[in-house]
Amino acid sequence: MVDPGTAPVHAWIDASAGVAGDMLLGALLDVGADRDAVQRHIDAVLPGSVRISAGPVTRAGLRATKADVDVLVDDPPHRTWRDIRARLVGADLPAAVRDPALAVFARLAEAEGRVHGIPADRVHFHEVGALDSIADVVGTCAALHDLGVDVAGGGVTAGVVAVGSGRTSAAHGDLPVPVPAVAELSAGWQVRAGGQGELATPTGMALVTALARTCTGLPPMSVQGTGIGAGTRDTPGRPNVVRVVLGVPQTGGVPTDDGERTVVLEANVDDLDPRLWPGVLAALLRAGALDAWLTPMLMKKGRPAHTVSVLGRPDRAPALRDELFRQTTTIGIRQADWQRFALPRAFVAVQLDHGVVAVKIAHRNGEIVRATPEFDDVAAVAERSGRPVATVLAEAVTAASAAGLRPGEPVPAGATAERPR
Template structure:
């Protein structure tokens, strides 16, 4: 399974969590249980609600606290080392703990760069508050449960303007978020405000390590929408997560091959036949075929096509110039699809025969080598020998 994040309105921790739960609502019960084991969330409750902004529908992830918020002091200063220790000592499963610490570590490194300090000395402000801890632990649990083979992201809306924080008024994106977004594709869609929070940026940086485009064919199977608290003019403030499954892979492999082509109209058949055999005998030639073609003035000619290893084009061209009368050769390096194959020996009437086994998308096929069938038998006997050899090779009977 591959998952793609389409950042329609931007991304924050709660938007990410809501989008995943809209995609796969069966994970909600397990998430709520996991959050009950999370540290530093005493008195905190979490729930999801359906959301319709008049454009799109999806979910919101709400983190609420009953009573006054005094858990981490008036300004929510929480040391990174304390959060890490609390997560490590919690009853959360190992994968959730690993992902949560991984996301927090990225945030700590970014904050350390912003303030010119060591990561161990970082004290979180907004990120250390109970709602951000809930968002990151929830994201970590969902990441662990989904166990996607690949996460990708679309372009990231940067936003603009200023945002009020515990550090004072900061530019958008916030300095820590900007550091976390380094190297990722961004866009200015003209809508101001904070579009990517530090928590959202850390989740993106943690997940999307492999670029934005999957090179393999994929089948889109589901999508979900997670909404944030802001209202954007003319646009849904949401993250869309799109789930893909890989298309069944072909059994064919691929490589590259050199193709050399030329025509002959002034060489005797006997001499050309010998020249082609000499070409075919070269260690870097994969195959040589010849065919009748019509040239200028309606003259019959012989077309020759040579398949060779790409790094041997010069050698093969020189050999073709020596072995034939051609004075011009076209060549190109092309891709090809090749099926797995092997030659096995099959015992038939006490005489071994070579059989080529080929693995095709619909199953394995077998073909006896014509030169081993024998040229003295009649057609019916030759056909019977071929069938027996091919059946023996398929069932694994070797000489």
């Protein structure tokens, strides 16, 4: 178990077999969330109405925890999103539980509103808004809080969601799978059929897409525990479960023989003043991009445009998307997972006649592969000394070589990962 007082905690949701609210809650209880603490938060919203129970089951031979919500009142009323929002806002809940629960139900209401063509506030929840689903949402948010996961800080990610196929019966009749609300909630997420029947419920899909910051494979982390939550059906040969992997994230990325996991964000822009692009790229780098670049291209009808591309680590993707929307006129961004294979880098300062220049070296197996003076440092020295940039650059190259910063030479002991200032 991770001690939330000493380390950040990340939760990755594996919904590759589908997802429902009770399945996700079961997985979090299985990995160690305190059931009594979860019950107290649910009671703050639904006093005396439901009771949470959990116990071991098997699904296709795999051990899991089945969470059940026992409704303690007769004939609970249907509720609108406005009613549910008022209950959540008025309940004695910490913000770390209340705010994500509100976000989940807001997504549900918006999706149902689009499906039925009515404003979100007027949506009457049936399957989605029953007491057990309210308990699933609040319980899941409470369990994450109990485990020390900072949802608002991007502490949750999730993988591809299996949504199912075929048809199913619901309050509105015979519906295709994924049901319309799940299809709406899937916008911007990676999904697959994954099997027959309804594998993802609206509550489950809303929890994943509202709580998880990005759709990604298992991120680099020091794993502390795995929880497995069971669905109601036991399908032979196909475990009907959701997994949650809990651990301490390795935010810097882990270069291995398989490369470092990165994401690339791209947008096509044809209506931005070209004089703004240097500032846009600089802003993206300040926001944490590993690299950012422009590619000239032609859009439909022959309009000249640029594709702006941003390379970053998965944990920086939300901030980089926000910066792209803020700095450019784009109304849509595409994102893809990439593997980056990069040589380790280090810096060594060399002294010139009129100042200091940092030399960036790329190395492998302890030997220098490439050594390049930082151009910004060269330009700054040239400006201060009143000498041509080309002259200072040539001096920097010579000084680097004289200091032993040449391909094939060993990495010097004074090299540091941080650029000298």
